[in-house]
Amino acid sequence: MLRLLRTIRLGLKNLLLHKLRSLLTMLGIVFGVFSVIAMLAIGEGASRQAQRQVLELGATNIIVISQKPAEGSKSNNAQTQVLQYGILRDDFRRIKQTVNTIVDATPIREFSQPARYMHRNMDVRLVGCTPNYFSVNHLKMDAGRFISHRDQEDTANVCVIGHEVAETLFPGEEPRGKSIRIGNVFYSIVGMTSHRTASAAIGGSMSGQDFDKDVYIPLDTLQSRIGDEVMIITAGSRSSEKVELSQITFRVADAKDVVPTANVIRETLARYHADSNDVDLVVPMELLKQAEQLKVIFNVVLGAIALISLVVGGIGIMNIMLATVTERTREIGIRRALGAKRGDITEQFLTETSVLAGTGGLLGVSLGLLTPVAFSAIRWLAKTAIMDSSVQSSSKMFQMFDGLEPVVAWWTLAVAFGISVFIGILSGIYPALAAAKLDPIEALRHE
Known part of the structure; x- marks a missing residue:
């Protein structure tokens, strides 16, 4: 445990040596996690709104309509x-x-x-x-x-x-x-x-x-x-x-x-x-089952779209860590000369990527919790600065938008954070292995 804490402390110290670069690298994960949570929250809110409208028709009702x-x-x-x-x-x-x-x-x-x-x-x-x-x-x-x-x-x-x-x-x-x-x-x-x-x-x-x-x-x-x-x-x-x-x-x-x-x-x-x-039949119970099925499809599609942002953030981490390996070649050679094993070098770089991805994930989760507030602000801006009152009263799309309330499910926070850490570690494996495979003698000669 002490060894792990020492490795994490060393990883944080190395990341803080380049604060701006670490922050910019982290932003890809931050906005990736936020987009996953926000997308799923909006999808959940839209699904609940549709289900609420169907339930208002009555789960035990059957409606016949003149068409x-x-x-x-x-x-x-x-x-x-x-x-x-x-x-x-x-x-x-x-x-x-x-x-x-x-x-x-x-x-x-x-x-x-x-x-x-x-x-x-x-x-x-x-x-x-x-x-x-x-x-x-x-x-x-x-x-x-x-x-x-x-x-x-x-x-x-x-x-x-x-x-x-x-x-x-x-x-x-x-x-x-x-x-x-x-x-x-x-x-x-x-x-x-x-x-x-x-x-x-x-x-x-x-x-x-x-x-x-x-x-x-x-x-x-x-x-x-x-x-x-x-x-x-x-x-x-x-x-x-x-x-x-x-x-x-x-x-x-x-x-x-x-x-x-x-x-x-x-x-x-x-x-x-x-x-x-000239007549049609509407069964709210059947519509409710369809709404639940659409909810699953909707969440999968929105989640897949948002995951692309996380993948892009992971690519950014890999790029920066490869550059870091090149910058710290002499440091790696010194550590190897002092007795560090390849596993120690791999562990060090994986720890740094995990800290980077984990911190970005926590910040992204914090932003994701503010999704309802951000959505309300966007809706207020649309109502006051973009759409006039006549459009608001006549547009069915705006009425649906006005009644939509994003719902942040707790499981989405855990999933988004877990995926961010997983993608961060996955992105750091190749740079960590590349650092561990460096020849100690050649690394010591590096300027």
Whole structure:
């Protein structure tokens, strides 16, 4: 042990003789370790964000979505240009009555509409839903109440508005008790939901949802006041879409029933929608398994990319140690003449490379722990100096970036440090062997 400590002390002394050179050599390892930890932390954060969004859909839920076909079937009257597609109320009743593993079902109808209060207006997502939509989507109330079963039975003209709708249409005012106009119908506001971060799109079926721009009304009220057909006006053209239900969320009691129930629902829908291809099925549990598999692949790819930095740092160590062997040839000859063996020379140079790589690894780990702080600083810089507010609110990519939080896993610290030391030792083997093989007589003659 004393001999090892003496060797380490000698290695440190030799490295400190050339402080700047040792520091520059060490930087390759420092940034290599930092990049490994940072990459894996960002990958872990992105994976947890994706899994959290999937879990928000419910691990025991099965979601059926109306999907607009590329070329929809028109109605018999070509002049009306009515595109009819999606889930039918008959589908809802058929599945709910025949699949006995389903314990709850939440149908909704949604589309964009302009909402107006006095001289203020904004485009909102009008959602016709049932009372249990509140719990299924984990909404919270800021004030008032959500839609009730009594509202549904009475087809009442009441609504619940999202956080941004309240701030836009009623700045500095109390919205409850007031009415907003959507289309030609006025709806009395009975509550406002709290702010909720917009969800990102999942797969190719579910689009992202900004709950803060929602207006909720009873589903029966929507069918009674507006109907299934909605007019769509674009530049120079006008068309209509007829959709009975936009989405149904089915819930089963046990997670083991999710996949069998999803297969039954899929087969049932295929029987009645085989030609139109206008419905799709999203199973959060299947998406969660895919997210976990992607996490492993993502970590492997990011880790491999970051390891390149460590390899470059190792090459730098090898280069410097080879130069050091040349500079210290006479020293090696003197040590050999005084009785040092080849193993002693090899041990000395390997100790120096280990100290160099180990110190760089510790500094890299210290920087890696600051990854969340560095990421927050970059995000703040992007929000304040690069992107304006309009881009931030409209860009789904920025919304995902804004909600991403890197997670530094403890195992990544140990792995990154261990690999840095291993690469340092590996890089020092050849220079150490080259130093040990020097002929003592020739080394003593070296100037």
